[in-house]
Amino acid sequence: MAKEFDIPVLPTYLEIPELKEGIMDGEGPFKSVQEFQNPLGFPGKKVDNWQQVAIDKIGELKSKYRSVQVFLDSCVKCGACTDKCHYFLGSSDPKNMPVARQDLFRSVYRRHFTFAGKYFPKLVGAKELDDDMLDDWYNYFHQCSQCRRCSVFCPYGIDTAEISMAAREVLDAVGIGQKYCNQILGKALTIGNNLGLPEPALRDTLLDLEEEIEEETGGVAVKYPLDQKGAEILLITPSADFFAEPHIDGLIGYGKVFHQDGVSWTLSSYASEGANFGMFIGSYDVMRKAALRIRKAALDLEVSRVMVGECGHAWRVAYSFWNTLSGVGAGATDEFAQKLQDQLDHRYPQPQHIIEYTHDLIQRGKLAFDKSANDDRTVTFHDSCNVARATNMGGIPDGQFILPRDVIKAVCNNYVDMERSTIKEVTFCCGGGGGLLTDDLMEIRVKGAVPRMQALKVVEKDNGVNTLAAICAICKSQFSKVLPKFDFDPYMIVSVHQLVSEAIIMDKPQTDTDDVTSVETSET
Amino acid sequence: MADILGAEVDEEGFLVDLSDWTKEIAEQMAKDDDVDLSDEHWDVINFLRDYFEEYQIAPAVRVLTKAIAKRMGKDKGNSKYLYTLFPYGPGKQGCRFAGLPKPTGCI
Numbered sequence: 001m002a003k004e005f006d007i008p009v010l011p012t013y014l015e016i017p018e019l020k021e022g023i024m025d026g027e028g029p030f031k032s033v034q035e036f037q038n039p040l041g042f043p044g045k046k047v048d049n050w051q052q053v054a055i056d057k058i059g060e061l062k063s064k065y066r067s068v069q070v071f072l073d074s075c076v077k078c079g080a081c082t083d084k085c086h087y088f089l090g091s092s093d094p095k096n097m098p099v100a101r102q103d104l105f106r107s108v109y110r111r112h113f114t115f116a117g118k119y120f121p122k123l124v125g126a127k128e129l130d131d132d133m134l135d136d137w138y139n140y141f142h143q144c145s146q147c148r149r150c151s152v153f154c155p156y157g158i159d160t161a162e163i164s165m166a167a168r169e170v171l172d173a174v175g176i177g178q179k180y181c182n183q184i185l186g187k188a189l190t191i192g193n194n195l196g197l198p199e200p201a202l203r204d205t206l207l208d209l210e211e212e213i214e215e216e217t218g219g220v221a222v223k224y225p226l227d228q229k230g231a232e233i234l235l236i237t238p239s240a241d242f243f244a245e246p247h248i249d250g251l252i253g254y255g256k257v258f259h260q261d262g263v264s265w266t267l268s269s270y271a272s273e274g275a276n277f278g279m280f281i282g283s284y285d286v287m288r289k290a291a292l293r294i295r296k297a298a299l300d301l302e303v304s305r306v307m308v309g310e311c312g313h314a315w316r317v318a319y320s321f322w323n324t325l326s327g328v329g330a331g332a333t334d335e336f337a338q339k340l341q342d343q344l345d346h347r348y349p350q351p352q353h354i355i356e357y358t359h360d361l362i363q364r365g366k367l368a369f370d371k372s373a374n375d376d377r378t379v380t381f382h383d384s385c386n387v388a389r390a391t392n393m394g395g396i397p398d399g400q401f402i403l404p405r406d407v408i409k410a411v412c413n414n415y416v417d418m419e420r421s422t423i424k425e426v427t428f429c430c431g432g433g434g435g436l437l438t439d440d441l442m443e444i445r446v447k448g449a450v451p452r453m454q455a456l457k458v459v460e461k462d463n464g465v466n467t468l469a470a471i472c473a474i475c476k477s478q479f480s481k482v483l484p485k486f487d488f489d490p491y492m493i494v495s496v497h498q499l500v501s502e503a504i505i506m507d508k509p510q511t512d513t514d515d516v517t518s519v520e521t522s523e524t
Numbered sequence: 525m526a527d528i529l530g531a532e533v534d535e536e537g538f539l540v541d542l543s544d545w546t547k548e549i550a551e552q553m554a555k556d557d558d559v560d561l562s563d564e565h566w567d568v569i570n571f572l573r574d575y576f577e578e579y580q581i582a583p584a585v586r587v588l589t590k591a592i593a594k595r596m597g598k599d600k601g602n603s604k605y606l607y608t609l610f611p612y613g614p615g616k617q618g619c620r621f622a623g624l625p626k627p628t629g630c631i
Contacts (some may be wrong), residue, residue, distance in 0.1 A: 030535050184628050194629035201579035208587050243584040244615075244631040245603055275630055311630070437630060439536065439616070473630035491604075 005443045007485050008090060010454045016083045017092040024093040024447075028139040029440045032177035039186050040286055043175035050174040054129055055112050057173040061166050062113065068166050071158045072109045075099065081150040081160070086428045087143050090447035095140050098150035098160045104137055105163050138176055141167040143444045145434035146280065147385035152426055164434070165282030172281060180438035181277045189289055193239035193273035202226065202269055205242050213252055220506045222255045228266035229301050233258070235267055235354070236294055236318070237309025238274045238473035247476055250310050250495025257358050257500060260367055260508050265307075268297035274314035275473065279321075280435035287317065288325050295326040295340055304345040307352050310495055312384035312433065312472030318351045319391040349395070355471060356393050358500060359403045362410045369411050369503040377467040378414040379499065380459050381405055382452065382479075383427035384472035398424070404471055404496055411503035416463045422455040430470075432478030442481075449482040456488065468493045528552050538619075538626050545573075545623030553621050557612070565609055565621075567595055572622040582619050582627050 034044025047053055062069040081098040083089065088096035095101065103125070110117030110126035117126030127133060146161035171177065187196035197205070206224035213222045225231060241251040258265050271293040278287025298306055306328050308318045323329030327337025328344065328351050344350045361367050381404060393399040401424045409415050422428050431448030459465040468483075470476055470493065479493040525532050529552055531544035537553065539545060550569060554561045561569075571591050575583045583591070585603055593601020606614040615627045 180628070187628065195581065195627060195631070197581055198579065201581050201583075204579070205584045205587055208584075208590060212586070212590070238630050240630040243627070243629070245585050247631075248584070248586050477631050 005446070008447060008450050010450065010457050010486055014089065014451055014454050017089060019094045020092040021094055024087075024091050024096060024139075024143060024444065026139055027135070028142045028178075029436075029438060030179040031138075032179045032182040036179065036182040036186050037172075037175065037177050039189070040172070040177075040182055040283070042172045042177055042182070046175045050134070051129055053174050054134075054170050055108075057170045058109060058166075059113065061169065062109070065162070065166070067159070067162055071102070071156075071163055072106050074156045075102065075106065075158055076156070078155060080153045080155060081158075084150045084153050085144075086147070086149070086431060086451045087145070087444060087448045090431070090450035091143075091444065093143075095136070096143055098154075101140055101144055102158065102160055102163050104133070104140060105167050108133065134171075134174075134176070137167050138171055141171070142178060142436065142441065143448075145385070145429045145432070145436050145448070147429035147433055148389045149385065149426060149428065152389065161434075165279070167282075168280070168435075169282035172283065178281070178435060180440075181281050181435040185277050185281070185286055185290070188273050188275075188277065189286075189293075192268075192270050192293060194275055194277070195239045195243055197239055197242060197272065199226075199269035202242060202267075202272055206267070209248070209252065209255075213255065217506050220259070222252075222259045222506075224251075224255055225264075225266040227269055227301065228264070231264040231266035231301060231303055233263060233265035233305045233307050234271075234294075234298050234301055234303040235265055235307050235309060236271060236274045236314065236351075237267070237354075238311040238314060239272055240275075240473040240477065241309055242272075244473075244477060246480070246491070246494050246498060247310075247473055249498035249501060251497075253495065253497025253499075253501035253504075254309060254354055256504050256506060257354075257361065257367065257497070260504065260506065261361055262508060266301060266303070268294075268301060270300070271297035274309055274311040274318075276314060276317045277435060279313055279317055287321070291317065291322060291325040294322075295328065295336060298328065299336065299340055299343065302343065304343065305348050305352065306344065306350060307354055307357060309354050310471040310473065310497060312386040312474060315353055316386040316390040319353075322351060353393050353403075355403050355407055355496065358497070359394065359407050362407065368505040368507065369500075370505055371411060371413050371503055373503045374412040374499055375414070377412060377499075378416065378463060378465045379408055379412050379467040379469055380416055380418050380456070380465045381408060381423075381496075382418075382430065382468055382470045382475060383423050384470060384475050385427060385429045385433055387471060388425055388427045401425075404469075407496055408469055408499060411499050416459055416465060418455040418459050422451060428452045428455070430472075430475040430478040431482060433472075433474050437474050437478055445478060446482055446485055449478070449486070453482070453486040453488070457486070460488070466492055467499075469496050469499060470494075471496050528556075536620075536626060539623050542623055542625065549623070550621045557617065559610070559617075561621075562609075564596065564600075568592065568606070568609060568614065568618055569622045571595070572618055572624055576622070576624050582615060582624050585615065588614060 107127035144164040323331040327340040428451040610617040
């Protein structure tokens with residue numbers, strides 16, 4: 001069982017804590033086993049010559065990713081990042097200062113790849129990669145959610161997330177993987193989603209949902225098409241949207257918006273996952289494999305648009321990497337990527353975020369709302385780290401901050417922002433991102449939530465905020481778990497599209513879907 | 525590896541071999557968590573097991589709450605009620621008692 005720990009008391013103001021060395025020492029999250037390691041191409045257990053394998057891997061990464069080497073070389077220890085990490089602020093462990101976290105990697109890099117480190121290691125803080133160091137890597141690189149808040153403040157733009165990804169890649173290479181991420185990736189690459197939800201279960205879950213909406217709306221037949229060949233839009237959304245609360249109420253919102261627009265759309269049972277944990281473990285190969293499932297689904301279903309649901313790092317992967325990974329967007333040069341680029345309708349953003357889509361419909365007056373349906377709520381918005389610091393929406397500067405707020409304000413009368421230094425480009429992570437959303441990391445998840453919880457407490461007191469909206473599956477699950485630890489209602493966390501769902505006026509006549517055909521063979 | 529009544533469980537207390545499950549194991553797991561298994565608990569556990577047998581996965585929360593509403597009445601068809609039965613969550617604690625694997629993902 002997880003070790004006991006004290007729930008932190010929220011401070012009135014966020015202050016730099018007194019250091020408590022070693023408070024977060026430990027063995028890190030549960031380790032992966034052979035069954036989950038091998039399918040991803042990683043050794044099943046710590047290899048005998050692990051030091052050599054690790055050093056070789058570091059050498060490979062520094063050549064492959066110039067950024068990693070630049071980040072390792074350019075730190076001047078100015079200290080600007082030290083108090084910017086939510087895990088440091090919440091845990092007081094100095095090894096959770098971004099510079100200290102980087103230095104776990106940097107000191108080894110110096111020892112083996114710099115002249116000074118090879119000959120005068122003590123002078124330049126170069127260290128050997130021994131068992132203790134490796135344990136520290138595993139522990140502290142799984143106390144980083146790769147949220148990149150620290151990099152906003154670094155005068156050199158050093159991205160700790162990239163170092164943390166590199167470290168996890170080295171760990172996987174020597175056979176020490178994290179159970180949570182690698183087990184999930186196995187399911188995503190074989191079944192098509194992180195949950196391991198097979199097609200029949202997904203189909204029945206969606207049918208159930210259609211029934212529920214029809215009941216709730218008094219007969220509006222909102223559909224959740226699965227594997228509809230020839231549909232215009234393929235929606236790629238985190239599988240938590242099918243499975244968990246509050247996520248599913250967001251999925252209901254997407255369906256209602258599609259219904260009102262009258263557009264044809266579909267989900268894919270082959271690529272039923274937006275989240276791509278390949279990014280968390282730093283593996284380009286695994287990330288690409290997950291992305292290629294989406295390409296195959298888009299090609300097979302002959303869609304002309306690919307859209308992404310409410311998932312933070314899915315949008316980062318889609319917005320920043322899909323173009324060269326898979327050809328959604330432009331840039332990839334292989335045959336299938338080019339085929340997909342030809343197939344997609346470039347009058348629309350490819351890929352497009354569901355928020356961009358709903359926002360556009362609102363702008364064009366295609367949706368009507370009864371905002372009073374949300375009058376029992378005073379809402380604030382949590383910017384999710386990957387959306388905030390790695391993407392854009394709407395093609396306008398700061399669109400990723402403007403569009404979600406515009407959508408919320410179009411469907412709610414009462415909206416307030418949290419304190420400026422905790423939102424937008426300097427938003428605090430929910431505490432559960434980057435592959436940390438697992439029960440065995442509950443202590444760091446709760447402590448890392450402190451800065452966000454503190455900002456929320458202020459708007460709760462001052463403005464009566466009772467609803468926290470987000471557009472990331474991880475944020476939603478993390479908040480459901482940690483809110484009650486800080487005396488909030490766990491049900492105050494909602495999807496942005498849940499707010500849309502509650503206010504939208506469903507007045508569109510039933511649409512004709514004759515132009516799409518199902519690729520599913522009839523049940524035998 | 526730890527075990528419960530001789531059946532191997534993983535570090536989170538889930539059965540390693542799902543076919544090892546017996547009612548006695550469920551009762552022992554509940555006892556270890558200070559939960560007294562009532563008829564309502566068993567109704568949920570049985571539903572979880574039936575659903576898993578058909579679909580090889582635990583039901584989505586909404587599927588479960590709808591099924592519970594049908595069996596026990598509308599006022600009980602919500603996750604708040606399920607949390608009163610299974611304080612650590614119907615997905616994680618309920619599935620463990622029922623001998624299902626732990627649901628994984630962004631949940």
